[in-house]
Amino acid sequence: MALDEKIYELRRDKLRQIEALGQKAYPTRFEFTHTIPEILLEYADKPADDLDRSRVPVRVAGRIMAIRLMGKAGFAHLQQGGQKLQIYVKSDAVGVQGFELYKLLDVGDHIGVSGYLFRTRTGELTVHVEEITFLTKDLLPLPEKWHGLTDVELRYRQRYLDLMMNPAVRHVFLQRSRLVQSMRRFLDSRGFLEVETPMMQPIAGGAMARPFVTHHNTLDMELYLRIAPELYLKRLTVGGFDRVYEINRNFRNEGLGWRWNPEFTMLEFYQAYIDYRGVMDLTQQLLIQAAQDVLGGTKGKWGEHEIDWASSNWRRMTMREAVIEYWPERAGAKPALSDFASPDSVKTLVARFNSGHVHIAYDPKEPTGKTIVNLFDAATEEHLIQPTIIYEFPTVVSPLSKQKADEPDWTERWEIFAGQMEIANGFSELNDPEEQRRRFAQQLAQREGGDEEAHQMDEDYVRALSYGMPPAGGVGVGVDRLAMLLTDSHSIRDVILFPLLRPEKGSTQEDIPK
């Protein structure tokens, strides 16, 4: 028998003894006067004399995180809302039966106590307990008390223990919640309507990624988990919702990594009658507001760096300007704008870039715009720590964006980078149905050329555009990555409560031997 099974049995036995003392094993409620955070807020600064004079009566509940027994008295710490409060239990005050109950308690149990507040000799605010109410038994032992839980796998698999034992982890998820609230407040106050669009889609559109596939039995049809809500949100702008947004999960069947999780949360919003410049400004404001709401200021620690979200610290440059700006010294003289103009000149640029130590893959068959994006990623991404807006993206990688009026090979599209991550993507929405059909056809050709991520044709979407979609700007914001940046977390798994893990052995039906 493993130790935790022994402890389980021992504690079940204690639970029976607790019942024998007249307590319910799993009571349904406990009336409290304060939460532990409320008590700390109200009485943390009250001197001992005041407490003795007023004898503040309290009823509080919490989980026992430490317990010390000394003959006929003892101390314990209760935890609630991530905060701890000490209780003092002595036989004289709780009676023989009450003290028998106290002796049957373990670290991890939930109890409620009533009594009054006082300060110990060392000055710690403490509840002088007069009655203990047993609430719930912890049948399994908690992690070790001062090293806590550090095993990364256990932290993710048993996040509840992680949250219980590691206050910093709890704080990250509180911050994440604040972030989402901030974004909702920002958009709601500007007249945006929050909507929910399909997660299961017959065509996985709106981004370039491999989708998850599932099957609906009654309709006997293949469905894809969405890779983006984009095409549905834009159908809503056709329907007359001029300002819409959605905060929800996307699913992409790709690799995992420090900034990639197969399911991730994205904010997408669309506003009619403004272009990519309009949503660029709006998104910058949204991010600054979010930073202020989460950080309480504009500056946040990011590893060895400090990211400053203040508007004065943002930079804006075109993709081509960025490649020029961050062109590595060892690759020779900086390119000129004209070097991006033709397939041949871009090919020469790649050759020059690769003559340095860096090397990017180059496929002569791929469209020139794709090559330029590869060049951009290789040359600049590591430099983009502070908030930076990169605008004007090649048309060939932007099948849903409007072209620049004077340069049809380029679109009115931008991305925001910070902490070496892409965190937002926006553009003037392509609303010409015929051009949209041509772009889809172009994507199909790439798909036939072996690009599994190329966009699929969506006839219903083209039909919607044919009814006339107002000019609009739209944006996607990676909520998880933004949460990482605002909480100094360096793995996306640290901002997702239950990140995807390989299933635990013995956790599924198939693993159980017959």
Next chain:
RNA sequence: GGGCGCGUAGCUCAACUGGCAGAGCAACUGACUCUUAAUCAGUAGGUUGAAGGUUCGAUUCCUUCCGCGCUCACCA
């Protein structure tokens, strides 16, 4: 899929060059009515991830497998 690293008690970690598998916490028993990493005395807890190999002898060296982490590739 490639590379690097890790796997020892429930948790956090030791074990020298290959030589009797250990400590703290948690657990159990006892003492203790202001402790807070409570203290003191005692008890129990292990197929060292698995299988095989080398060796008088393997936690240690080798091989394969399993699991996990990091990283690269894929991810516009």
